[in-house]
Amino acid sequence: DTGVSQNPRHKITKRGQNVTFRCDPISEHNRLYWYRQTLGQGPEFLTYFQNEAQLEKSRLLSDRFSAERPKGSFSTLEIQRTEQGDSAMYLCASSLTIISRRDSYNEAFFGQGTRLTVV
Amino acid sequence: AQKVTQAQTEISVVEKEDVTLDCVYETRDTTYYLFWYKQPPSGELVFLIRRNSFDEQNEISGRYSWNFQKSTSSFNFTITASQVVDSAVYFCALQEVDRDDKIIFGKGTRLHILP
Numbered sequence: 001d002t003g004v005s006q007n008p009r010h011k012i013t014k015r016g017q018n019v020t021f022r023c024d025p026i027s028e029h030n031r032l033y034w035y036r037q038t039l040g041q042g043p044e045f046l047t048y049f050q051n052e053a054q055l056e057k058s059r060l061l062s063d064r065f066s067a068e069r070p071k072g073s074f075s076t077l078e079i080q081r082t083e084q085g086d087s088a089m090y091l092c093a094s095s096l097t098i099i100s101r102r103d104s105y106n107e108a109f110f111g112q113g114t115r116l117t118v119v
Numbered sequence: 120a121q122k123v124t125q126a127q128t129e130i131s132v133v134e135k136e137d138v139t140l141d142c143v144y145e146t147r148d149t150t151y152y153l154f155w156y157k158q159p160p161s162g163e164l165v166f167l168i169r170r171n172s173f174d175e176q177n178e179i180s181g182r183y184s185w186n187f188q189k190s191t192s193s194f195n196f197t198i199t200a201s202q203v204v205d206s207a208v209y210f211c212a213l214q215e216v217d218r219d220d221k222i223i224f225g226k227g228t229r230l231h232i233l234p
Contacts, residue, residue, distance in 0.1 A: 031220065040226070041226055042210050044224070045222070089162060097220065108220070110164040111163075112162065113164075115162065
């Protein structure tokens with residue numbers, strides 16, 4: 001296993017088109033996170049999954065965004081009717097949560113991201 | 120609410136100088152983790168260090184060192200004898216150990232090491 005894999009690495013699309021990104025987490029990692037990073041900013045949390053269940057969505061995630069993790073393995077992030085403001089790096093991370101103990105640590109591993117440019 | 124502040128937007132130093140990147144955080148949790156990540160021009164996030172809120176020991180790894188001060192809610196990062204390859208954006212981040220475990224990032228400090 002070589003880590004979290006994201007495809008494509010780069011995507012250029014015209015405004016109004018739909019795009020879909022894929023994230024393959026590290027095998028057996030049960031948590032998967034999506035982050036968005038705009039120019040000059042740090043990554044911002046979008047949503048996360050515990051297995052196939054989507055447990056939290058940020059207010060940043062408008063109705064045009066949808067994320068799925070159908071079998072609890074890979075995840076897709078779709079953006080409908082893209083806007084120029086959607087141009088960003090979309091980062092995926094995964095972690096293995098064994099026990100939700102206050103003293104346990106669940107390290108998140110990040111993929112290399114998908115850079116989206118909306119023209 | 121949790122928050123991470125990196126007041127230095129951009130820093131430039133000449134190679135071989137020491138440089139410190141500041142990080143101040145806010146959290147109501149008593150159990151949390153602090154991180155530093157490096158983001159080179161290629162874009163990937165490179166994990167540098169993770170610190171548990173119960174462990175205030177400073178850490179040194181080669182030319183890198185970290186100073187964790189709970190009293191001032193700071194987690195500063197120092198690069199000693201900087202090198203051109205250290206040029207990157209550096210992010211400080213906070214993870215509260217709740218059901219989410221999501222990581223909150225600062226806005227980053229862009230570090231330029233001049234030859």
